[in-house]
Amino acid sequence: MEEIDEHLNSDWKQLLDVLEQTIGKRPSDLNSxxxxxxxxxxxxxxxxxxxxxxxxxxxxxxxxxxxxxGFYQLEGLDKDxxxxxxxxxxxxxxxxxxxxxxxxxxVIRYFKxxxxxx
Numbered sequence: 515m516e517e518i519d520e521h522l523n524s525d526w527k528q529l530l531d532v533l534e535q536t537i538g539k540r541p542s543d544l545n546s547x548x549x550x551x552x553x554x555x556x557x558x559x560x561x562x563x564x565x566x567x568x569x570x571x572x573x574x575x576x577x578x579x580x581x582x583x584g585f586y587q588l589e590g591l592d593k594d595x596x597x598x599x600x601x602x603x604x605x606x607x608x609x610x611x612x613x614x615x616x617x618x619x620x621v622i623r624y625f626k627x628x629x630x631x632x
Contacts, residue, residue: 522619548579553571584602
């Protein structure tokens with residue numbers, strides 16, 4: 515388990531390094547990275563979002579990255595062009611640290627497979 519944690523931490527640091535080089539600022543935490551993914555998935559570029567929209571973007575990102583393992587499926591876009599997801603498989607019940615680990619694994623996978631940035 516410790517070896518997995520070390521590998522995950524190494525990949526996470528490498529991802530943050532790549533994002534810092536790409537966007538000019540190092541994301542401070544998982545939520546910041548999820549926000550970036552949400553903006554990417556929405557596809558409207560760097561515009562100003564209100565607090566509710568930022569939360570929606572992080573939800574979009576969470577659904578997108580977890581869709582890589584079949585937990586969510588894209589249902590389509592609403593009239594404003596925002597993606598909506600449907601839960602396909604119930605997520606395992608995890609404590610907060612395990613949830614963060616699951617999301618980090620999927621975020622790394624997203625950037626390797628979908629965004630191909632590292």
